[in-house]
Amino acid sequence: MRDIRKPVERRPVRLEPLSVLPVFCTLEGKPVLVAGGTEAAAWKAELLAASGAMVSVFAEDVSEEMQDLLRDGAASGEIMRIGRDWSAADLDGMAFAICDAGSDEEAARFHAAARAAGVIVNVIDKPDYCQVQFGSIVNRSPVVVGISTSGAAPILGQAVRRRIETVLPRALTAWAALAERVRDEVMARCTPGAGRRAFWERFVDFAFTGAEPDRMSGNASGFISRLIGADKEARQGKVTLVGAGPGAADLMTVKAVRVLQSADVILFDDLVSDEVLELARREAKRMLVGKRGGRDSCRQEDINALMVKLAGQGKHVVRLKSGDPMVFGRAGEEIAELEDAGIPVTVVPGVTAGVAMASAFATSLTHRDRAQSVRFVTGHSRDGGLPETLDWKGLADPATTTLFYMGGRMGGRISSRLLDAGLPGETPVAVARDISRSGERFWFGTLSALGDGIDEIGFDRPVLIGVGAVFADAAARAAVVRESGGERGPVRISA
Structure with missing residues (x-):
């Protein structure tokens, strides 16, 4: 008889170590200095101006990209060119200073001058002379997501940005602006705590539909009234x-x-x-x-x-x-x-283990030439043994793919019952342990060798057993995946 476990609370780690501190700087209407007329300097100048800064570009010569920016202007703020190199005096009163230095000597000089003037400083591509670093940005202003790899892998940061871009709808900008407008009214009309959070959770559900708020919200007060029922739901x-x-x-x-x-x-x-x-x-x-x-x-x-x-x-x-x-x-x-x-x-719903196993093997559970049905079957009963109510004759149908959940300890007995019911011993079998996890392991063989396969792969972790003709090519596919570097755990193929 097993002991009864009581529910145990697990406290999460609230904050793992940070390599850098992410902060957001308000630059609306503030003076900023950019030293250099290069393409890289142009990108930084445009970024600063988009934040509302008043950007002064100090450069004798400017690139084509900088010329275009000076001609067309930025989305916000202002950009003007001063046709000479920077001096230490130019840094006085600046909120931010950026330099595209041609040498370490210039970088050190610019960094020292900015620090002496009390100005936040960044020297492009020279982290030793930076108080702050620029990361990749996902812009849904007023929602802004910054991504940093602490300078270790900028390309990785860009890849992360692309993935975040796909899940944040463009309409989020308008929804965030609406949230700003209705915030005071929500605070007044919704009860503190659970009531307010329930309102904002419903609001967020709307925001992530991808639809523009003017098509759904109408009058702001009316929209709040539509969602106010979340207060009652939260209390319930x-x-x-x-x-x-x-x-x-x-x-x-x-x-x-x-x-x-x-x-x-x-x-x-x-x-x-x-x-x-x-x-x-x-x-x-x-x-x-x-x-x-x-x-x-x-x-x-x-x-x-x-x-x-x-x-x-x-x-x-x-x-x-x-x-x-x-x-x-x-x-x-x-x-x-x-x-x-x-x-x-x-x-x-979630992805069930049988479907995850089929995906790992690139195997269709209902391959039209090999199986016309698929069955999910429990591998143990309430008392821990093999269920006696299973239709073993039906499970022995060669045109059916059968997946036994939680059947690791019963692997040998499952094999015996299917063989007794008439399923051929050479029927392909696939076994997965810890599917999709770091300790993932696979075994491939035949029904007659299933007991030995379970002994080899072990059943101390969750085990899934697949039986049927669809698994005939699974071992070969798994080997190909392993050779391509995509397979996580060892594959054992029975002789």
């Missing part, structure tokens, strides 16, 4: 069942991440990875309510009662489950308990 509390996917954080849905960012309490399973939890709202309480076969586990009844209790206190409770909540996740019992208690409950 709710539960969201969220699929965390098989392990890798980048396999979560965007909606799942947004829900994690709005949670008050997160009840998570043993198999939820730390990198997934890192995506959650920092202030959210995290409670481990792990359930693992053959190990100390929290009772399902205790988990159900805890969800009802926390939601009854007006909290947004996220029940975070590995894979998909609706696939061997006990979601049906939890939903029934919450509905009986009158607690609103919604579900956010």
